[in-house]
Amino acid sequence: MLLLGQALSVVTQPETMFQRALICTDFSDGVYRLAQFVPSLAAGGFRQLVFFHNLSVATEREIPRSNPEQIEAKRKQLTDLLREVPEGVEVKVEVQVGRASDNILRLAKATKSDVIILGTPTRTLLEEKLFGSTTMQMAERTEVPLLILRPQLISTYTTEELDLRCRHLFRYLLVPYEGSPGADYLLNQIKQQVQTNPNSVLERIRFLWVIDESVRRELRGDQPKQAAQTKLEQVQKDLAALDLVVNTSVVEGDPLKEILAAAEVHDIGAIATCSRNLGGVIKWSVPSLTRELVRRSWHPLLFYPSAR
DSSP states (O other), X not given: OEEEOOOOBOOOOOXXXXXXXXXXXXXXXXXXXXXXXXXXXXXXXXXXEEEEEEEOOSSTTSOOOOOHHHHHHHHHHHHTTOOOOBTTOEEEEEEEESOHHHHHHHHHHHTTOSEEEEEOOOOOHHHHHHHOOHHHHHHHHOSSOEEEEOHHHXXXXXXXXXXXXXXXXXXXXXXXXXXXXXXXXHHHHHHHHHHTOTTBSOOEEEEEEEEETTSOGGGTOSSHHHHHHHHHHXXXXXXXXXXXXXXXXEEEEOHHHHHHHHHHHTTOSEEEEEOSSTTSOOOTTSOOHHHHHHHHOOSOEEEEOOOO
């Protein structure tokens, strides 16, 4: 482990929704570039940043073995990217050998990380089955929220663009909401984080209620749009004390398409979502809006695991 504790500059920092991030990279996902933007991430409110790279074993049954030279080479590769560390910000570099998801879970617990940042490419279900996905494994197992980034975008951002992204990761959230227990759980998680962090950089939330056109009309109720709007007005009242700009909209259509369209139209930082299966793991073989967003959204996805 490498600890960088020297204060090179003093900044007045706001507080983000999250303060301790575990940033995972395999050096092919573009996420390693975030190491060049520690001051920008600090300006967005982070107080602790742990950059992690995993060296995989050849097979699942192989016993992980330490290769000091390889570990040191990867550690140096990350360390060389680091820029000045503002006062009050702790930066660590970790390189471990073994199964990625296991090491990430252990490290997140050891560092008390409250968000895990990692990249995953857009994939079909078939590609997932063929090649696997650390992100999907993490979504099933972790109790820590995940911020999922698209490598194709992170890799192509200019320095100026990525600087702004790092500062505004959690400024504006799009929250798909349909009044279900899972949606209320997500709402309560966001409320709790803002309430315990009065200087949160979160400024705006847009709640989008999509009345699923595939559901038979007789099952939607007599006036589904009016009922949805009434519920969203109550959500606005519940959040009034948090000093947030709250926008709501109700549309009818395909939920996935409408969510992705809203993300394009509005200047959001991330789409916030959670597992529908409260109290259990996500069954990726079962149709799931959350899973499809993980696979297909080009916008950053803030995924909250459901209560275990």
